Amino acid sequence: MSTIFCTFLALVYAANAPCDIVTEKWEILDACEIGSVWAGHPVGFFLLTVSPYQYVAFYDADRQMVVGQRKLDESHFRFKKLPTSVGWDSHNSIALAVDKRGCLHVSGNMHVTPLIYFRMTAPHNLESLIPVHRMVGVNEDRVTYPRFISTPEGDLVFYYRDGASGRGRQLFNIYDVESQSWRRLLPVPLLDGGEQMSAYPSGPILGPDGLWHLCWMWRDTPDCSTNHDISYARSRDLVHWETVDGTPLTPPITAATPGVIVDPVPVKLGLINVGHHVGFDTQHRPIVTYHKYDQSGRSQIYNARWEKDRWVIYQTSNWEYRWEFSGGGSIGIEISPGPVRIAQAGYLVQTFKHSQYGSGTWVLDEETLRPIDTCRHAIRLPGEITRRESEFPGMEVRFAWDSGEPPGKESYLLKWETLPPNRDRPRPGPLPPPSTLRLYHLRRVP
Structure with missing residues (x-):
């Protein structure tokens, strides 16, 4: 394709792809306070909606792992504290999943440590959530990055790293709901x-x-x-x-x-293990x-x-x-792209965050994968959500979108605040007071 035609095509796209085509605007339907949470460093919390239930997992003000459950028509969660507490490691995120029987599975608070794993023994019964700390019993002494995925058939798969950074392997397990046991998928x-x-x-x-x-x-x-x-x-x-x-x-x-x-x-x-994704045109x-770095040694996003x-x-x-x-250790992220995805009207879009250039969403030319428009606030949340509440110096707002039902006209979002990563090292005082974990029920604005 000629350079002249490519330039003309980009101008046509830019004229017909205003940011309001790809911008997601949300309004608050409801909000509630879940509780006070640890704010000394960031670590991943989890929100999971599997109708008619909703689950949340976090580290409370005392750093103890807590799981909450409610029905979607209820205004309050029931909570259960689990016998594990986070230290200073930002790797120690929490993962949740629900199996075919309706039993919750929980894993987290691990970085090259023995498997930490809890499972319900009765469907939808939070009090039946018990420590198991074993799946297949082999290669479970140095676990990091626990993740659950559900297959289209409803089977539950768990995968994790066995080993450590620079010497490790990725293992996959699959759960049998009849025997209530795990086996290696591979x-x-x-x-x-x-x-x-x-x-x-x-x-x-x-x-x-x-x-x-x-x-x-x-x-x-x-x-x-x-x-x-x-x-x-x-x-x-x-x-x-x-x-x-x-x-x-x-x-x-x-x-x-x-x-x-x-x-x-x-x-x-310049290859960094954050912001790498698979997307589609x-x-x-x-x-x-x-x-990675370009030929001049500058940091760039590649597709x-x-x-x-x-x-x-x-x-x-x-x-x-x-x-x-x-x-x-966990470092502050200065540049992070999202995957290429298809937005409304068939445009390719890609989010980005940059410590110097800000954040936003590119509208991409499908042929060249170069930006033809930049939307500075493609996901527009109400100021109540994005606004920092804490007056403690250095605090940052954290979010966790619902990982359960696919987003549609409505979705759920967690918000809390912490200090930034500190390479997994303890911080000397003074430390911030606990922040408030809030749950927002959102609706997409047409």
Whole structure:
């Protein structure tokens, strides 16, 4: 396509793709206070709606893990404190899921520590939530990044990293509701770095083509500057995996497995294990998003798309800034993109957050994956939600959207406030007082 026509096409798109086409505006239907929560450092909370029930998990003012349950027509939660408390590690997020029988599963507060896992013994009965701390009994002593996903058939899958940063593997379990027991979904790890490296995956997510899509990068040591080789694979059932061109893969997938590398980014060239995603264009072609340095050493967002028989790599941002990062522990995130997705009227859009350039949503030219418009506030929440309440210096607002029922005209959102990450190290006083965890019931404004 000629440069003149591309420029004309971008102008046409810009004229016909105003930001109100892709902007999501929300209003508050209802709000409630859930309780006081730990504010000394950020760690992931969880909100899960499975009608007619809603569940929430958080660390309270004393750092103890708490799970709450209510029916959607009730105004208050019932709570149960669990016998585990968070320290200073921002890796120790919480994950929730509900199985086919209606029993809640809870896992969290782990970073290279033995499995912490709770399960209901009676459907929808919060008091029946008990500690189990075992699934298959093997490779459960060094667990990090617990995640649950539900298959289209309703089966519950749990996956996690066994090992540590720079030496680990990704394992998948599947739950049998009849025997109330777990087994390995795969007899071997899906991603295995051995004792030389570990994978940082994003996904798997279920794509518009009905396949599961996964991207990841490898890291050689706990130093976050040693990420390399952004990679991709897909599966129809989470058991049988293949490359993007359909070549079967035999797990475990390692750094030497042919056909999975999207972009062979070397270490110390800006590849960071946050903000890497799989998205899709209107033809359902996978697009792998990631962050690395450009030829001038500046930090940029890249989108790689599978076109015919190869990955075509597009530089989407054009920023005059370099995010220099290194070392271990949880760090402050200066640049973070979202996945490419299809918005209203068929436009491709992509969110971004940048410490110097702000945040917003790009409207992308589908052919070049370059921005043709920038919406500075594409998700517009009421000021009551985005406004910081605490007067303690350095506090930041945190959000967790509902991870249960898919968003539609209505959704739910958690809000609380904490200090930023501190590389998982204790902070000397003074520390902020507990913040208030709030739940908002939202409705999309037409």
